[in-house]
Amino acid sequence: MRLTRCLLAGLMVLTVAMEARAQGDLEKDALRKDPGYVDFGVERPGGLKAPSIEIFIREPLLQMISAMVGRDEPELGKLLRKLKLIQVRVFRDVEDHDRKLASKNAASLAKSLAKKGWEKMVSIREEGQTVDILLRMRKESIAGLAVLVVEADQVVLLNIVGELDPALLGKLTGNLGLPDMPALKMPLKMDPKEPVDEAPVPGADEPLPEKEELDD
Amino acid sequence: MARSDEETTCAWARQVIEAYLDGDLTADEAARLESHLSGCQACAEELALAKRLNLALRDLPEQRCPDRIADAVLDRVGKEPRAARRPAGWYPRVWRPAALAAMLLLVAITALVIKGAKPPPPTVTPEEIVRAEQQVRWTLAYVGEIGRRSAFTVRDDVLESRIVHPIRKAFSDVFEEEPTS
Numbered sequence: 210m211r212l213t214r215c216l217l218a219g220l221m222v223l224t225v226a227m228e229a230r231a232q233g234d235l236e237k238d239a240l241r242k243d244p245g246y247v248d249f250g251v252e253r254p255g256g257l258k259a260p261s262i263e264i265f266i267r268e269p270l271l272q273m274i275s276a277m278v279g280r281d282e283p284e285l286g287k288l289l290r291k292l293k294l295i296q297v298r299v300f301r302d303v304e305d306h307d308r309k310l311a312s313k314n315a316a317s318l319a320k321s322l323a324k325k326g327w328e329k330m331v332s333i334r335e336e337g338q339t340v341d342i343l344l345r346m347r348k349e350s351i352a353g354l355a356v357l358v359v360e361a362d363q364v365v366l367l368n369i370v371g372e373l374d375p376a377l378l379g380k381l382t383g384n385l386g387l388p389d390m391p392a393l394k395m396p397l398k399m400d401p402k403e404p405v406d407e408a409p410v411p412g413a414d415e416p417l418p419e420k421e422e423l424d425d
Numbered sequence: 426m427a428r429s430d431e432e433t434t435c436a437w438a439r440q441v442i443e444a445y446l447d448g449d450l451t452a453d454e455a456a457r458l459e460s461h462l463s464g465c466q467a468c469a470e471e472l473a474l475a476k477r478l479n480l481a482l483r484d485l486p487e488q489r490c491p492d493r494i495a496d497a498v499l500d501r502v503g504k505e506p507r508a509a510r511r512p513a514g515w516y517p518r519v520w521r522p523a524a525l526a527a528m529l530l531l532v533a534i535t536a537l538v539i540k541g542a543k544p545p546p547p548t549v550t551p552e553e554i555v556r557a558e559q560q561v562r563w564t565l566a567y568v569g570e571i572g573r574r575s576a577f578t579v580r581d582d583v584l585e586s587r588i589v590h591p592i593r594k595a596f597s598d599v600f601e602e603e604p605t606s
């Protein structure tokens with residue numbers, strides 16, 4: 210009888226441990242299967258080494274942040290509440306050779322995402338700069354946002370997974386000032402004290418450009 | 426302190442002497458007791474006394490159960506319902522596997538419940554939350570900056586095909602449908 214009890218107790222502990230591990234794996238699988246998710250670990254532009262800065266904030270932490278900021282900034286809290294993941298990778302001090310390769314591969318990445326159902330909202334191919342902004346739609350709402358930027362000395366890969374309100378996103382991204390982040394080197398020289406311009410943002414509900422800008 | 430430790434050990438030894446004689450102690454406990462007995466005269470005498478008592482009890486003649494008691498027991502057993510009397514050995518043979526099956530079922534249900542339950546939120550410090558908040562703000566601000574930059578350089582063909590052309594077509598359709606007087 211004692212042996213039976215010991216065996217059963219051990220079986221229960223083993224089952225709980227296996228389930229706990231399976232639950233963690235389940236979370237990762239659920240994120241990978243989300244249509245708005247971009248696996249930068251696999252789909253990383255070639256020529257790049259380890260990122261200089263890496264942000265990976267999952268849903269539980271986003272919920273905490275939403276609760277924290279929601280009282281004073283209800284719109285920001287509302288936006289964050291529906292997000293599942295924010296991931297950013299910044300590769301700094303990218304050499305010229307690597308930058309060209311990264312630029313080429315970023316274009317390929319954008320193309321492969323487009324094949325998977327992502328819609329290309331913005332695509333810039335200029336000397337020294339490559340920008341792609343893609344949206345993943347799910348029925349009538351946005352399931353994910355991907356921003357791929359290759360600049361003179363850095364590469365930025367950005368992915369936001371979750372239900373995004375484009376108008377709210379446009380409004381908030383236009384009004385947010387940059388916080389002081391000594392631990393995070395900002396790739397863009399943005400002075401938080403400068404007034405925010407009223408330029409339209411893709412995805413936001415803005416009027417069409419003036420007629421004279423459309424004429425050849 | 427040494428005297429108190431000795432008294433404690435002697436108290437323990439006297440408690441387990443009977444179990445030692447019955448063979449119920451573990452190997453470690455038996456070794457510990459024997460080690461104590463080899464150095465403690467008082468406890469050794471207790472063990473010897475316990476042994477003599479056990480032998481004396483065994484040597485006592487077996488007492489026969491008085492007839493009146495045996496009759497009363499048999500009379501009582503005879504009056505019990507048939508279903509209450511089970512053959513010897515039935516209970517453990519049926520109960521043990523049934524209990525095992527019930528426990529396995531409970532484990533399976535527990536596993537299903539755990540699988541369906543949401544995992545508890547991660548434990549993060551307030552500093553980590555503040556830092557994550559800064560990272561979120563930076564990310565959104567960066568998206569805004571890229572959006573502002575690129576708004577002025579939207580691909581011409583995208584602008585032409587998705588905005589200009591549909592508008593021109595809509596206007597031309599409207600004017601072509603106007604009735605002539």
